Amino acid sequence: MATLHCLGLPRIGPKRELKFALERYWRAEDSAAKLEQQAFEIRQYNWQLQKSFDFVSVGDFSLYDQVLDMSQLLGNLPKRAIKENSSDLDNYFRAARGRSASDSACNCSHAAEMTKWFDTNYHYIVPEFSNETDFKLNSKKLIKQISEAQALGNSVKAVIIGPLSYLWLGKSKDASNKLDLLERLLPLYRALLDDIANSGVEWVQIDEPALVCNLDEQWQQAYERAYHYLQHKKLKLLLSTYFGELKENLKLACQLPVAGLHIDAVRARSELNKIIDWLPNYKVLSLGVIDGRNIWKSDLSSLIELLKPLHSKLGDRLWLSHSCSLLHVPVDLESESPSKLDIYHWLAFAKQKIEELSILGRALNEGISSVEDELQHNRACIEQRQSSSQVHKDEVKKAVAAINPSLGERQHSFERRSKLQQEKLKLPAYPTTSIGSFPQTTTIRAARRAFKNGELKQAEYEEAMKQEIRDCISKQEKLGLDVLVHGEAERNDMVEYFGEQLQGFAFTQLAWVQSYGSRCVKPPILFGDVQRKKAISIDWTCYAQAQTLRPMKGMLTGPVTILNWSFVRDDQPRKDSCLQIALAIREEVLDLEKAGVNIIQIDEAALREGLPLRQEQWQEYLAWAVESYRICANGVKDETQIHTHMCYSEFNDILPSIAHMDADVITIECSRSDMELLDAFEQFAYPNAIGPGVYDIHSPNIPSVDAVVKLIRKAENYIQPERLWLNPDCGLKTRQWDEVLPALENMVKASKQLRKEASNKGSRTAELKLF
Numbered sequence: 001m002a003t004l005h006c007l008g009l010p011r012i013g014p015k016r017e018l019k020f021a022l023e024r025y026w027r028a029e030d031s032a033a034k035l036e037q038q039a040f041e042i043r044q045y046n047w048q049l050q051k052s053f054d055f056v057s058v059g060d061f062s063l064y065d066q067v068l069d070m071s072q073l074l075g076n077l078p079k080r081a082i083k084e085n086s087s088d089l090d091n092y093f094r095a096a097r098g099r100s101a102s103d104s105a106c107n108c109s110h111a112a113e114m115t116k117w118f119d120t121n122y123h124y125i126v127p128e129f130s131n132e133t134d135f136k137l138n139s140k141k142l143i144k145q146i147s148e149a150q151a152l153g154n155s156v157k158a159v160i161i162g163p164l165s166y167l168w169l170g171k172s173k174d175a176s177n178k179l180d181l182l183e184r185l186l187p188l189y190r191a192l193l194d195d196i197a198n199s200g201v202e203w204v205q206i207d208e209p210a211l212v213c214n215l216d217e218q219w220q221q222a223y224e225r226a227y228h229y230l231q232h233k234k235l236k237l238l239l240s241t242y243f244g245e246l247k248e249n250l251k252l253a254c255q256l257p258v259a260g261l262h263i264d265a266v267r268a269r270s271e272l273n274k275i276i277d278w279l280p281n282y283k284v285l286s287l288g289v290i291d292g293r294n295i296w297k298s299d300l301s302s303l304i305e306l307l308k309p310l311h312s313k314l315g316d317r318l319w320l321s322h323s324c325s326l327l328h329v330p331v332d333l334e335s336e337s338p339s340k341l342d343i344y345h346w347l348a349f350a351k352q353k354i355e356e357l358s359i360l361g362r363a364l365n366e367g368i369s370s371v372e373d374e375l376q377h378n379r380a381c382i383e384q385r386q387s388s389s390q391v392h393k394d395e396v397k398k399a400v401a402a403i404n405p406s407l408g409e410r411q412h413s414f415e416r417r418s419k420l421q422q423e424k425l426k427l428p429a430y431p432t433t434s435i436g437s438f439p440q441t442t443t444i445r446a447a448r449r450a451f452k453n454g455e456l457k458q459a460e461y462e463e464a465m466k467q468e469i470r471d472c473i474s475k476q477e478k479l480g481l482d483v484l485v486h487g488e489a490e491r492n493d494m495v496e497y498f499g500e501q502l503q504g505f506a507f508t509q510l511a512w513v514q515s516y517g518s519r520c521v522k523p524p525i526l527f528g529d530v531q532r533k534k535a536i537s538i539d540w541t542c543y544a545q546a547q548t549l550r551p552m553k554g555m556l557t558g559p560v561t562i563l564n565w566s567f568v569r570d571d572q573p574r575k576d577s578c579l580q581i582a583l584a585i586r587e588e589v590l591d592l593e594k595a596g597v598n599i600i601q602i603d604e605a606a607l608r609e610g611l612p613l614r615q616e617q618w619q620e621y622l623a624w625a626v627e628s629y630r631i632c633a634n635g636v637k638d639e640t641q642i643h644t645h646m647c648y649s650e651f652n653d654i655l656p657s658i659a660h661m662d663a664d665v666i667t668i669e670c671s672r673s674d675m676e677l678l679d680a681f682e683q684f685a686y687p688n689a690i691g692p693g694v695y696d697i698h699s700p701n702i703p704s705v706d707a708v709v710k711l712i713r714k715a716e717n718y719i720q721p722e723r724l725w726l727n728p729d730c731g732l733k734t735r736q737w738d739e740v741l742p743a744l745e746n747m748v749k750a751s752k753q754l755r756k757e758a759s760n761k762g763s764r765t766a767e768l769k770l771f
């Protein structure tokens with residue numbers, strides 16, 4: 001019998017219940033008990049979904065982030081987040097987001113750094129390490145969840161992050177080698193396994209996704225050491241890897257002394273035969289055959305063909321699952337209405353992917369005839385998608401075939417362009433701007449909702465948005481910002497908004513996916529060849545420009561980000577999809593320029609996260625990603641200033657590619673990592689202008705004037721002052737006006753102070769830019 005199990009499920013809840021519960025708790029409207037109750041209900045819902053499987057997973061749930069849970073479980077929350085007399089829950093939230101419900105505003109940042117979980121759009125809270133790190137086991141929460149699940153009659157498989165991946169994901173705050181901490185960590189893992197065993201659990205899924213990354217010998221040896229040490233008399237460990245091929249770690253993964261191995265059989269399909277050969281025959285092999293990273297229905301008939309011989313060979317040793325946790329797909333397709341979503345029948349979300357797995361299980365365990373109807377329906381859907389005329393458009397394929405590199409070239413160098421731009425824009429030194437969005441107030445959201453539901457007529461909706469734009473501009477003028485934005489009130493989400501207006505994308509009503517903490521995104525689904533049907537942002541941007549004499553920045557989302565934040569086609573290479581989007585956005589860029597917009601920002605927030613996990617594949621990705629950006633952005637005249645924005649980008653290895661994008665100004669995340677990000681700029685002289693973020697928009701804290709000045713002074717170690725801009729880390733849509741106003745006020749004051757100091761010194765910056 002093939003065993004069925006699930007690596008993990010979304011925890012946000014089918015209607016984002018967790019998001020709302022968290023936010024009520026943070027606003028001190030709900031008690032901790034109420035929040036815990038909601039969390040319990042979601043876990044219960046998830047266990048219910050897995051009831052036809054051999055186990056339910058416990059430990060995949062998290063109130064904010066599973067890595068942060070692991071940090072708390074290991075007693076490794078940053079010390080600055082822990083307050084005396086504060087509950088574990090509040091310490092946890094303080095580490096996650098700078099403050100918890102019981103805190104009043106303060107200006108010290110307790111929050112830890114956040115970064116992308118492997119190559120996904122999920123952000124985890126980065127564990128911090130130093131020589132002094134002193135772990136302390138606190139397994140209460142996990143053990144309690146295990147008993148909860150057992151009390152409901154479930155057979156439990158516990159899920160934890162393995163010690164090496166935990167170290168891999170963290171960051172050493174001093175110069176110490178994080179691997180040295182392994183010896184300190186292992187006794188805690190052993191004690192944790194004891195606790196789990198004592199709660200009556202037999203299997204532990206120990207996640208080691210780091211095994212799909214490039215590991216040097218030191219790390220490989222550490223794996224050997226750790227898993228020899230962690231052998232357990234009572235417990236069986238299922239070592240789970242996902243997100244890619246194991247490559248040079250394959251032998252290691254097969255041979256570690258554990259009871260089973262899970263592999264991502266979608267992305268590492270090519271390694272299957274080798275693994276079957278190399279896996280010792282006492283071990284279970286769990287195959288993640290259903291894609292946990294995308295939303296397409298699986299072709300079940302061909303999977304059964306693949307699995308039948310493997311099942312005969314492996315018998316009971318064969319386990320079936322999804323490629324990875326289903327955290328990365330929406331909860332339930334049934335929340336969508338088939339009449340509003342043409343491609344409904346081509347899709348499967350988490351709940352449907354669980355059903356697909358149980359169909360596969362039945363086909364193998366009880367024979368194909370037991371699932372004949374299900375297979376027939378599945379085949380019909382797959383065939384309909386393959387032959388749909390909605391998917392293939394000849395003129396788009398021709399336009400992509402006709403692309404030549406000159407489409408991506410600016411007319412002249414940055415030196416020349418920047419002079420022409422400065423003549424036109426007359427910006428002061430240390431110019432201030434924002435990243436695009438301003439607080440999305442309840443009024444804005446209500447108006448958008450009413451318009452969507454048909455309660456607000458087009459003209460009324462437009463008037464409401466214009467009101468917001470006027471208001472946002474007048475606030476920016478009062479603040480004294482130099483380059484203004486319209487505020488993006490009309491945009492629900494920077495990718496969904498563009499996806500909705502491009503042909504080839506479908507969008508959903510409730511298909512939310514967690515991005516970090518309580519924040520979710522609703523990625524569009526790229527299903528067919530892409531075309532711009534009509535101008536997208538021109539009217540709003542021109543309206544905004546007409547309200548002010550200051551320069552207005554047009555805001556667009558770039559092709560790589562649209563691609564990386566969408567669910568994409570699995571029937572053509574990502575590169576082809578990206579070039580199609582690039583051509584569509586290029587039309588928008590050129591139309592904005594024609595309409596008299598002198599500054600255009602093209603956000604490539606997600607460029608870095610598209611990097612393959614394996615470094616040897618980076619160049620290939622960067623080549624087409626940067627080319628797509630260049631094609632989209634660089635068709636403008638010298639006088640038009642192009643900005644790009646990137647969040648959470650670590651630049652070290654990709655700076656030459658970023659420079660090759662040739663944006664006039666790049667704004668980047670920086671403040672939370674204390675300008676550390678700029679280290680990369682020491683090795684590589686970035687040629688154009690930069691706005692390192694000086695305001696951490698993921699925290700409610702307000703930076704002081706002094707803090708901003710200090711950050712910029714630090715940045716000046718790497719970047720010539722005349723090339724520096726002041727701006728927040730990212731868009732402000734998730735913040736409140738009463739936080740944003742004082743924060744930006746301080747940012748503007750800081751820029752004035754910097755200008756003054758520069759002019760006192762008679763520096764080149766002042767001469768160049770103080771008119």
Ligand code: GLN
Pocket residue numbers: 435436437438488494555603605645646647730731732733
């Ligand atoms: N322009 C977008 C905004 O301000 C950028 C968001 C992002 O980078 N994630 O919201």
Ligand code: ZN
Pocket residue numbers: 435605645646647648729730731
């Ligand atoms: Zn950003």
